[in-house]
Amino acid sequence: MSRPVVGVTTSLEEMTSGDWTETTAGVPATYVAAVQRAGGRAVLLPPDDDTGDALDGVDALLVTGAAGDTDPAAYGADPHPKTAAVAPERDRFELAVTRAALEGGVPVLGVCRGMQVVNVALGGTLEQHLPDVVGHDDHTGTRGVFAEHDVRLERGSLAARAVGGEAARVKSYHHQGVRAVAAGLRATGWASRDGLVEAIESDDGFVLGVLWHPEEDDASEVIRALVRAASRRRR
Numbered sequence: 001m002s003r004p005v006v007g008v009t010t011s012l013e014e015m016t017s018g019d020w021t022e023t024t025a026g027v028p029a030t031y032v033a034a035v036q037r038a039g040g041r042a043v044l045l046p047p048d049d050d051t052g053d054a055l056d057g058v059d060a061l062l063v064t065g066a067a068g069d070t071d072p073a074a075y076g077a078d079p080h081p082k083t084a085a086v087a088p089e090r091d092r093f094e095l096a097v098t099r100a101a102l103e104g105g106v107p108v109l110g111v112c113r114g115m116q117v118v119n120v121a122l123g124g125t126l127e128q129h130l131p132d133v134v135g136h137d138d139h140t141g142t143r144g145v146f147a148e149h150d151v152r153l154e155r156g157s158l159a160a161r162a163v164g165g166e167a168a169r170v171k172s173y174h175h176q177g178v179r180a181v182a183a184g185l186r187a188t189g190w191a192s193r194d195g196l197v198e199a200i201e202s203d204d205g206f207v208l209g210v211l212w213h214p215e216e217d218d219a220s221e222v223i224r225a226l227v228r229a230a231s232r233r234r235r
Contacts, residue, residue: 003041004230006205007058008032009094009114010046011066011087025096027064030215031111033119035062037218038227039124044056047093060107060206060230063094063114065213069176070113076118080128082175095121107229109222115209119200124182129176134194139172146171146216148196150192151199157188159199162225170198170212177211187207205218 008031015024025046035042042062045054055061073079074095078084094114098121101108110118116126131137141147151168153160160166178197180231182188189199189210200209206229212223 002234003039004059004227004234005057005225006035006040006042006060006062006230007045008035008042008062009064009090009097010044011064011068011090012047018073024225027155028215030105031062031064031209031223034215034220034223037228038224040230045093045097047089048086049092051088051093051096051100054093055100055104055106058106058124059234060226061101062226063098063108063110063117065112065114065174066090068113069128070116070120070126072126075123075125077125077128080132082129086128090157091117099101102202103232105205107226108208109226110209111204111215112172112211112213115175115200115211116178118207118209119178119182119185122182123186124185125179127161127179130177130196134196136194137175138193139177139191139196140175141173146173146213148172151189151212153199154188157199157208158201158208158225159188162208162222164221170210170214171216172212174211185226 010025011025032042066085069083069087185200187197198211214220
């Protein structure tokens with residue numbers, strides 16, 4: 001049987017290569033490598049205003065992290081002074097394709113910003129600057145270096161099964177997080193230090209969001225769990 005296909009969302013960013021600087025559609029190669037290690041085939045999904053066929057031939061959806069923030073208008077909020085690098089074309093695409101995946105029963109994994117997108121897609125809201133709420137910036141690493149911290153996971157949850165236990169040491173780099181969990185989702189993971197919601201999931205099918213970066217950890221089983229779900233769907 002052919003490999004399960006995982007659609008991986010991308011950003012549009014300027015990149016310089018040789019003598020050229022131009023807008024490119026891309027994603028850190030660690031996402032692609034993690035899907036491939038798990039036995040899947042990664043297909044990049046760039047922002048597209050026509051999402052009607054975006055998931056054709058896709059067995060699972062991976063909504064990736066990014067430097068930019070989701071537009072607060074998507075969840076009815078005014079922007080915080082620290083909310084930055086909003087990309088409307090990416091927001092429109094990711095919110096639409098996430099809703100389509102959820103409606104179609106396609107397995108979904110949201111990573112960092114992608115977790116936030118999954119929550120907003122179902123009507124949840126975000127905290128726009130976590131230091132205002134938790135009183136520290138431990139969830140954001142230094143420039144170019146991920147922070148590391150511990151999370152605890154609900155016993156028997158999809159998050160715990162994906163991780164392979166009820167606790168994990170994770171890599172993070174973000175300043176936003178979940179405020180109100182969307183209807184149809186529930187929190188199943190929390191930061192050990194401050195109780196910040198670190199994982200959300202649905203009780204219906206494979207729908208999981210994690211606020212950390214499993215693609216940056218070769219030993220992580222989280223993306224492998226998505227690929228297994230994609231394999232089941234393909235069969």
